Amino acid sequence: MTDIMQLLESRDPQEKEFHQAVSEVSESIKPVLDKNPIYSKVKILERVVEPERVIMFRVPWLDDQGEPQVNRGFRIEMNSAIGPYKGGLRFHPSVNLGILKFLAFEQVFKNALTTLPMGGGKGGSDFDPKGKSDNEVMKFCQAFMSELFRHIGPNTDVPAGDIGVGGREIGYLFGMYKKLRNEFTGVLTGKGLNWGGSLIRPEATGYGSVYFAAEMLATQNKTLENMTCLVSGSGNVAQYTIEKLLDLGARVVTFSDSSGYIYDESGITREKLEYVMTLKNIRRGRVKEYAEKYKEAIYTPVDPQKDHNPIWDHKADCAFPSATQNEINGKDAANLIKNGVFVLSEGANMPTQPEGIDIFLDKGILYGPGKAANAGGVSVSGLEMTQNSLRLGWTREEVDDRLKIIMKSIHQTCVNAAQEYNTPGNYVNGANIAGFVKVVDAMMDQGLV
Numbered sequence: 230m231t232d233i234m235q236l237l238e239s240r241d242p243q244e245k246e247f248h249q250a251v252s253e254v255s256e257s258i259k260p261v262l263d264k265n266p267i268y269s270k271v272k273i274l275e276r277v278v279e280p281e282r283v284i285m286f287r288v289p290w291l292d293d294q295g296e297p298q299v300n301r302g303f304r305i306e307m308n309s310a311i312g313p314y315k316g317g318l319r320f321h322p323s324v325n326l327g328i329l330k331f332l333a334f335e336q337v338f339k340n341a342l343t344t345l346p347m348g349g350g351k352g353g354s355d356f357d358p359k360g361k362s363d364n365e366v367m368k369f370c371q372a373f374m375s376e377l378f379r380h381i382g383p384n385t386d387v388p389a390g391d392i393g394v395g396g397r398e399i400g401y402l403f404g405m406y407k408k409l410r411n412e413f414t415g416v417l418t419g420k421g422l423n424w425g426g427s428l429i430r431p432e433a434t435g436y437g438s439v440y441f442a443a444e445m446l447a448t449q450n451k452t453l454e455n456m457t458c459l460v461s462g463s464g465n466v467a468q469y470t471i472e473k474l475l476d477l478g479a480r481v482v483t484f485s486d487s488s489g490y491i492y493d494e495s496g497i498t499r500e501k502l503e504y505v506m507t508l509k510n511i512r513r514g515r516v517k518e519y520a521e522k523y524k525e526a527i528y529t530p531v532d533p534q535k536d537h538n539p540i541w542d543h544k545a546d547c548a549f550p551s552a553t554q555n556e557i558n559g560k561d562a563a564n565l566i567k568n569g570v571f572v573l574s575e576g577a578n579m580p581t582q583p584e585g586i587d588i589f590l591d592k593g594i595l596y597g598p599g600k601a602a603n604a605g606g607v608s609v610s611g612l613e614m615t616q617n618s619l620r621l622g623w624t625r626e627e628v629d630d631r632l633k634i635i636m637k638s639i640h641q642t643c644v645n646a647a648q649e650y651n652t653p654g655n656y657v658n659g660a661n662i663a664g665f666v667k668v669v670d671a672m673m674d675q676g677l678v
Contacts, residue, residue: 230255244327250334251278257661260650273669282306290372302373304352307333310671314350317391324355338664339600342639345611358393370401378406383414389610390419415617418610427613429628435469437605437636442574444640445595454478457545461485462552463509466576470549483540486516489530490540537561544568551576559584566592575599601639601660608635
């Protein structure tokens with residue numbers, strides 16, 4: 230293990246997030262490697278941390294002033310041992326190779342947990358859709374797809390949305406793919422309902438995160454009813470996390486964006502959530518406007534000088550980090566515990582830093598790591614692929630029922646794996662071990678390729 234980490238860090242020292250993701254999985258799977266020495270003999274870990282393919286390309290496009298702009302595009306095709314590469318596209322200025330490798334690596338094991346035949350991948354660009362016109366976003370998406378289309382397909386690699394890539398972007402990307410390939414196939418998920426999309430897909434990551442929390446609580450004969458919940462983010466995942474929490478009788482008091490966060494002690498009602506959805510999805514505004522409309526709410530701007538995020542320093546029972554990676558550090562984790570949080574379900578990918586994870590595990594709270602808790606999104610993407618292949622669409626109830634079954638199965642798989650390797654209740658170990666074993670067994674079956 231140490232040799233592999235030293236190799237990764239010396240070879241690609243700048244890829245901190247990727248090293249963090251590999252380190253977390255490596256810690257969990259030590260007992261698996263001890264029990265199965267054949268894995269070490271065939272260098273399975275060395276193989277699983279190396280992407281099968283890394284694609285980088287230039288994306289030139291014209292802005293509304295007729296000025297040429299150039300961005301960088303990526304697709305990391307990490308592992309296809311159990312199915313076509315599957316994972317989102319992220320458009321954000323922070324996108325780089327290390328972040329996408331971490332996301333692709335996480336995606337491999339997350340997809341393995343879903344019960345569906347999907348490999349793992351991730352992609353995107355350092356393009357920032359914020360502040361861009363619809364025309365500029367369309368031009369960029371078309372330029373991006375004019376290269377990406379060579380590398381993807383319904384049986385090869387099926388991208389989806391992620392941060393900065395919503396329904397608008399998926400539409401522009403799909404339109405260009407269809408034109409270039411001259412075929413209508415299920416090559417992207419998150420499509421519009423009237424051209425191949427699936428009901429529940431926009432809601433799936435948020436809903437799934439809440440369903441996973443409910444499953445964890447059920448092990449203690451508790452429910453989410455009347456629980457006070459902290460949610461970060463205000464995008465797709467956060468919005469539908471809040472919606473499902475309201476469905477289950479919980480009280481949500483926070484949400485955020487990159488400018489700051491809202492604390493609404495009276496609780497976010499359905500009417501207030503509808504305002505948030507309009508604010509973020511249509512007007513593309515900032516959360517500060519919520520406090521201007523609802524005077525009882527308190528807005529706190531981001532303070533880069535602080536050593537913690539104050540959104541995690543409020544009295545609550547449950548927390549749902551749904552914004553971005555590494556948003557909870559050690560001090561945040563300690564604040565959550567201090568304020569009574571005993572359930573945490575990750576809607577974002579790797580939102581908790583290693584020292585925070587250690588605190589959660591040491592205190593024995595119900596902690597659902599992202600590769601298990603937020604697998605609902607890719608699960609319904611897989612169901613969208615199935616519907617596309619069958620040339621039919623399922624009802625909202627059918628998709629939601631299948632999502633609940635998948636999240637229940639993921640929860641039970643994590644519980645069983647954790648128990649088998651003598652760490653009962655440790656969902657981090659359970660998720661990492663179960664996903665790892667499924668993927669590497671398939672790799673071994675297929676030989677040294």
